[in-house]
Amino acid sequence: MSKDRLLASRRLDVALALVGQNDTEAAIDVTRAAISADPDWEEAHFVLGDIFERMGQLENAIEAFRQCLALDPVDRMGAEVRLTLLGAVAMRDRLPPDYVRALFDDYAPRFEISLRDRLAYRGPELLFEAIRPYLPELLRPLRVLDLGCGTGLVADVFAGHVDVIDGVDLSPRMINRAKAKGFYRNLIAADITDLPDGLDRDYGLVVAADVLNYLGDLVPALQAAHERLVPGGLMVFTLEHGDAFPFDLGPGQRFRHHERAIHDWLKDCQFEIVADATGILRQEKGNPVSGRIMVVRAGDGMSKLIGELGRLPDPDLSIDRIVH
Known part of the structure; x- marks a missing residue:
């Protein structure tokens, strides 16, 4: 079958x-005409699924999203996310990285206007107020790692109070926006669960503003952050509330955590909770989105080791049992 992407694009x-x-x-009807012009164009199938979902024709929506995913297995459109929300596939422990990257690459030019003006986003300010009482105890020069730095909203708030800020984000276009602000020493396009070697391993503070919501299982990101912190260093982050254990995917396509x-993940990753508060992170469809604002301290692993040793059987008692 011949394919005409230009005609399909016009019809879409x-x-x-x-x-x-x-x-x-x-x-x-017009979307189906676009698909007939180019049956292999995943975006047209995605749009068809979206329209069907709006109309309440969920089985048709599921079929269209599945076709989109079959044409693009790396899922830049986020078809699997939509299928998850429709209950058609099992929930994964994170959103597809290629989808998140494509989403924020597209979002970058209007990101700050959308968050600040339309959604009343206050994540960086809430994080700074949470960490402010503990800043004097952190070693200087204070080096900060901003996970999921986006366009640099955290640096807008933190820059005058710390010595160095490095940033990591999946989206190269977000990185470019952050670079233009001039606040960051290093900016790297990378996954926050697999931090690159180009970053330091002696940060005094790690900040994660509204980025852990794109992960279900937080262990890989918490472990990666712990490896980059000095013993006793702090991490401050936001999360959205969840009632399902251990997490669920909300209608806004962000994970909510129980x-x-x-608490279990933090303990496993050798973090001690310093502060745990709640606040309104942003507005969504006119409704406030509440979340957790947490400050945690990185341990050095000794307390966990001592705890494990403390649970070992007493050598004398063990020998006694063997003898008798």
Whole structure:
């Protein structure tokens, strides 16, 4: 079958315009025409699934999202996320990295306007207020690692109070926006669960503002952060509340974490909770989104080792049992 991506693109533009006019029936017809022009274009299948979901035709939506995922297994469109929310596939322990990267590459030019002006986002300010009482005890020069740095909103707030800030983000376009601010020493496009060698291993503070919400299982990110902190260094981060153990995926396509799971993961990763507060992180569809603002301290591993040794059987008692 011949493929005409240009024709398909024009038809899909028309379909999206019809969606904007709430003419979903016509939008479906035009989207199907776009697919007939280029059956292998995953974006057209994704749009078809989105329109079907808006109309409440969930089985048709699931079929379209599955076709999108089959055409693009790395899932830059986030079809698997939509299938998860529709209950059609099992929930994974993180959002697909290629999807998150593509999402924020596209979002970068309007990111700050959207968060600050439309969503009243206050994550960096809440994190700074949470960490402020502990800043005097941290070793100087104070080096900070900003996980999921985005366009540099954390640096906007923290820069005047610390000595060095390095940033990591999956999205190269976000990194470019952050670089233009001039606050960061190093900026690296990388996954926060697998931090590159180019970063230090003696940070006094790690900041994670509204980034852990894109991970279900927090252990890989917490372990990576711990490896980069000096013993006694602090990590401050935000999370969204969850009632399902250990986590669930909310309608905003962000994970929500259960309190008991958070505490278990922190203990396993050798972090001690210093402060745990709640606050309004942002607005979503006119409703406040509350979350946790946590400060934790990195241990050096000795307390865990001592605890494990303390549970070993007494050598004398062991010998006594063997003898008798």
